[in-house]
Amino acid sequence: MEDQAFVTLATNDTYVKGALVLGSSLRRYHTTRKLVVLITPQVSESMKKVLNKLFDEVEQVDVLDSGDSAHLALMERPELGVTLTKLHCWVLTQYSKCVFMDADTMVLSNVDELFEREELSAAPDPGWPDCFNSGVFVFKPSIDTYNRLLQFATEKGSFDGGDQGLLNSFFSRWATTEINKHLPFVYNLSSVSIYSYLPAFKAFGANAKVVHFLGKVKPWNYTYDPKTKCVTSEVHDPTMIHPEFLNMWWDSYTTSVLPLLTEHGVVKDTFTGLKALSDLVYTLAFSCGFCREEAVAEAVAQLSIDPPPQPSISSEERKERWEQGQVDYMGEDSFDNIQKKLDTYLK
Numbered sequence: 001m002e003d004q005a006f007v008t009l010a011t012n013d014t015y016v017k018g019a020l021v022l023g024s025s026l027r028r029y030h031t032t033r034k035l036v037v038l039i040t041p042q043v044s045e046s047m048k049k050v051l052n053k054l055f056d057e058v059e060q061v062d063v064l065d066s067g068d069s070a071h072l073a074l075m076e077r078p079e080l081g082v083t084l085t086k087l088h089c090w091v092l093t094q095y096s097k098c099v100f101m102d103a104d105t106m107v108l109s110n111v112d113e114l115f116e117r118e119e120l121s122a123a124p125d126p127g128w129p130d131c132f133n134s135g136v137f138v139f140k141p142s143i144d145t146y147n148r149l150l151q152f153a154t155e156k157g158s159f160d161g162g163d164q165g166l167l168n169s170f171f172s173r174w175a176t177t178e179i180n181k182h183l184p185f186v187y188n189l190s191s192v193s194i195y196s197y198l199p200a201f202k203a204f205g206a207n208a209k210v211v212h213f214l215g216k217v218k219p220w221n222y223t224y225d226p227k228t229k230c231v232t233s234e235v236h237d238p239t240m241i242h243p244e245f246l247n248m249w250w251d252s253y254t255t256s257v258l259p260l261l262t263e264h265g266v267v268k269d270t271f272t273g274l275k276a277l278s279d280l281v282y283t284l285a286f287s288c289g290f291c292r293e294e295a296v297a298e299a300v301a302q303l304s305i306d307p308p309p310q311p312s313i314s315s316e317e318r319k320e321r322w323e324q325g326q327v328d329y330m331g332e333d334s335f336d337n338i339q340k341k342l343d344t345y346l347k
Contacts, residue, residue, distance in 0.1 A: 084162065
């Protein structure tokens with residue numbers, strides 16, 4: 001099936017890690033389709049090299065952003081405006097049919113049967129089942145559809161400020177007259193327990209084919225100890241990810257993705273050290289919490305990313321970058337600056 005592909009999107013290095021786990025899971029279950037990842041200019045060269053090891057095609061695209069702060073504020077997710085970049089997938093006209101999957105999804109079995117579905121096939125959103133969730137959907141690349149989507153976005157916008165609101169309005173027949181395009185929920189199962197109908201989850205969860213890590217807190221926001229296979233988090237999570245899915249994600253990351261990152265010098269040891277520093281600085285900068293000096297020292301020792309200096313930005317912009325996983329570890333967010341922040345709190 002050379003003219004069909006699974007497609008995902010990574011807008012920064014943090015989401016690349018998610019895309020790599022997704023790609024690894026598709027390979028593990030022996031998909032016969034191509035793997036394509038769309039990336040934005042924010043993805044580093046080192047991460048591009050890693051993606052090229054796993055994906056058949058790595059294509060850089062421009063960022064599309066709704067800039068719709070009012071609707072995004074309703075969801076308390078300002079970072080979702082950039083998800084309109086997902087519309088670029090309709091430009092992949094070298095393929096006759098594709099399945100788009102968000103970088104925070106992971107397959108639990110072979111799902112090649114999705115290519116038997118038509119555009120636009122998707123599963124109901126757990127928060128509002130009359131809308132489909134745009135984390136997994138079947139589509140047919142088309143320049144005409146792409147142009148009409150852009151025109152629709154310009155003229156009518158998106159009711160949630162992101163791609164899901166736009167796509168639901170554009171493919172509005174899904175909710176009413178196209179029941180044949182409703183994918184079973186097991187193809188886009190929420191990992192977050194607050195969204196789950198728990199009796200149904202207990203009855204049918206074992207049949208899940210795709211898990212979707214919805215919400216602000218992603219698997220990579222946790223810290224994982226590969227020796228104990230224990231997952232912990234210093235980030236407050238108002239929801240709760242089903243632990244079995246979280247452990248599956250980290251097992252895939254440590255066994256399949258981490259060796260690729262280490263091979264290309266992206267990390268020296270494990271992602272745990274990098275994540276520990278990320279959580280710690282976020283807590284210090286925006287929550288006025290506490291730290292453990294040993295964890296900081298260990299995390300800094302494990303860093304091997306050396307990005308160029310970044311221009312000064314406002315505190316609000318800096319916070320938004322943190323929330324999107326774009327951290328200037330070697331600049332304003334360096335260990336020296338962390339220490340200065342600590343000294344201020346201690347005084």
